[in-house]
Amino acid sequence: MNRYDDRDRDARVRDGAPVRELSGLKALVTGGASGIGLATARLLAARGADVAVLDLDPSAVPEPLRGYRADVTDDAMVRTAVDAVASDLAGLDIVVNNAGIGAVGTVEEGTDDQWHRVFDVNVMGMVRTSRAALPYLRASAHAALVHVCSIAATAGLPQRALYSASKGAVQSLTLAMAADHIREGIRVNCVNPGTADTPWVGRLLDQAADPAAERAALQARQPLGRLVSAGEVAAAIAYLASPAAASVTGTALAVDGGMQGLRLRPAER
Template identity: 80%
Template sequence: MSELSEPTSDLSGLKALVTGGASGIGAATAGLLADRGADVAVLDLDPSPVDKPLRAYCGDVSDDASVRSAVAAAAHELGGLDILVNNAGIGAIGTVEDNEDAEWHRVLDVNVLGMVRTTRAALPHLRASAHAAVVNTCSIAATAGLPQRALYSASKGAVLSLTLAMAADHLRDGIRVNCVNPGTADTPWIGRLLDRAPDPAAERAALDARQPMGRLVTAGEVAAAIVYLASPAAASVTGTALAVDGGMQGLRLRPQAR
């Protein structure tokens, strides 16, 4: 291909693994990767919602043996691994006063070390790929101070730094590493959060209003960004955090006149 040729976005022949791929952003990403031609495996604590042609593997990103077993099985059945999407994660609410040490350890173990474990297990397969890409699901919480999100924000701040360090470490292995920073996304976790609110409708309205576009980000919109970063179209993109947040991080709009 000449340097002036447009990079292809076709994923035919590529092998992808998506953690936390049974619901929400992960499910949207796995489905879009498959629609674009990739052969896709999903690793999840409960992979039962996953339908063919996706391959499903039960795995716990907080357990190294479980991760190594699932990644090895997926790579064997797929015939290699070109794309890793580190999406599995859990939420947390509260200030620094509101969570005990055990909860801090639990959330960091899943949200940060979970990515470490999965990437570590996948690296030998990614190094053998002619098109290797890792995309981590980060968050607007890594770059903006959000109330009642101290633990979650700390975990996603670590994911952002981890992404940059991994991009530097593995560039010469031929592996690109990027992350996506969603704003508040309309996912099952947000749905559960709203269900517990005293006034779910008012809470949703407040979350919508917090984003300049006036609505929550959709799982499909985040998936589109992840798939772009994983695709050959982003062949020169590494060490980047792509915000999909309705302008929440960078825009400062004046209040609308009443």
């Protein structure tokens, strides 16, 4: 059931000037204290939303964002935090499932415990947050869930077996949830960033034998020749979360510098 129509759009324009498109909407971003999550939370707030951030350490979350401590691997903690957010904000319209962790190595190199840990955070963390938020989203006229997935879900990347498997599950989960909840008026989409210039990637590069060479290799595999910025990913998330995307659901939006779809000839020397 699509609850957004031209009357809603027109109501958001006054005296010929557009009103901030997320004005009056309530948003929650997991893993929102740094990187893509923080960039997203800030952008949603700049566009008029009242934004809450869930993070293991929300102490440094800047105003006007509201910080709440939560570990997405703890179901009771997630439910308590989501209930507190919905109470404080008087509802929920947007949930961005961004919290996640990385993993490096082939299928032979990860232990069972490592596989369980990554899936617990990257997949089950989204499940826990989503199911805690769904009762509130059902009451919204502009309900949207956006999952932060990865180009690793659709491209075979070396040394990323565990991480890719978890993100492939996230993309499949997105499609299944979109089908399950479309008649409740809840849209579900995901963004698939390429390698983004975030603190996590910085830490990964620091662990490489030659950080400069590793950064150059990551840049070279993206046709634009550079890493994706956190702000570029945030802009895609904000679009999918907005009533402007009212007809968009079950979609994976790549923000990858052309990595997934382009096959360039070698550059001429």
